Amino acid sequence: MYPFKYHKAATVRGAVAILKKAEEPKLLAGGQTLIPTMKQRLASPKALVDLAGAGLSGIEQKGRTIVIGAMTTHAEVANSPVVQAAIPALAKLAGHIGDPQVRHRGTIGGSIANNDPAADYPAALMALGATVHTNKRKLAAEEFFAGLFSTALDEDEIVTKVAFPVPGKAGYVKFPNPASRYAIVGVFVAKKGRAVRVAVTGAGSDGVFRHEAMEEALGKRFNPKSLDGIATPAGNLNGDIHASADYRAHLIGVIAKRAVAAAA
Structure with a gap:
């Protein structure tokens, strides 16, 4: 896995702001595809924006x-x-x-x-x-x-x-x-x-x-x-x-x- 910067967004608006400023960012949801591909060095984002705290869950x-x-x-x-x-x-x-x-x-x-x-x-x-x-x-x-x-x-x-x-x-x-x-x-x-x-x-x-x-x-x-x-x-x-x-x-x-x- 290559080095990357980790950002945890508190809101959707905050996540969008990070996406616009960060270098080569990727959104992180559950990570069930992204993390394995990063481990295999098939993906190499320079920044991850974690949506876990952005208030997007619920039914x-x-x-x-x-x-x-x-x-x-x-x-x-x-x-x-x-x-x-x-x-x-x-x-x-x-x-x-x-x-x-x-x-x-x-x-x-x-x-x-x-x-x-x-x-x-x-x-x-x-x-x-x-x-x-x-x-x-x-x-x-x-x-x-x-x-x-x-x-x-x-x-x-x-x-x-x-x-x-x-x-x-x-x-x-x-x-x-x-x-x-x-x-x-x-x-x-x-x-x-x-x-x-x-x-x-x-x-x-x-x-x-x-x-x-x-x-x-x-x-x-x-x-x-x-x-x-x-x-x-x-x-x-x-x-x-x-x-x-x-x-x-x-x-x-x-x-x-x-x-x-x-x-x-």
Whole structure:
């Protein structure tokens, strides 16, 4: 690990001020990705701005919306009675991220800002139609995620909270890597009224994506059998040592049916 200066921000405004003044700064949320990459010398920021004291954690329900602060840990989301009652699929998703140590340190804001193509939360945001709030603006999930490890965030922009509309039904199932627990394929299905949204993580060569053919079929009849015969082209999918693109294409169909069954 290379030397760096450590700053602990007391407010979001204070964090932004440090970002503007510090040399080559990086924001530190849970540190579950940044710290390991720094240890391996794959990342070498000259300053870290810790958001732990910036007042960005907490969960509350506002009408038919669940609002989760950016520094809320995965364990807090998983164990929240509010989330469990309103969007149990989201609580289940959070409860199966990594291991207990990761869940008690990793945060929802850090996860989505990193936008790992195999992370779980991006699928939830896309399927539930969530809105990402920053210190500058509000972004729909489709606007926020911009490709592998890329988002629409500016250099001095900080995720402050995520707002999730409460669906009528929702389900998330993933086929995890047995070591990392990252999704080789994960599918989040959400139904609100007659509208259905299906988001796939772990498989896309450009990160999380919505599966329009499945959405159309499930919009007509919300049943796992409605997905029979719907193939996912392998051309735009990842292939690596864990699973080929063709295998991931097959898994999407299998996992999607399980997600629909879980939602129902």
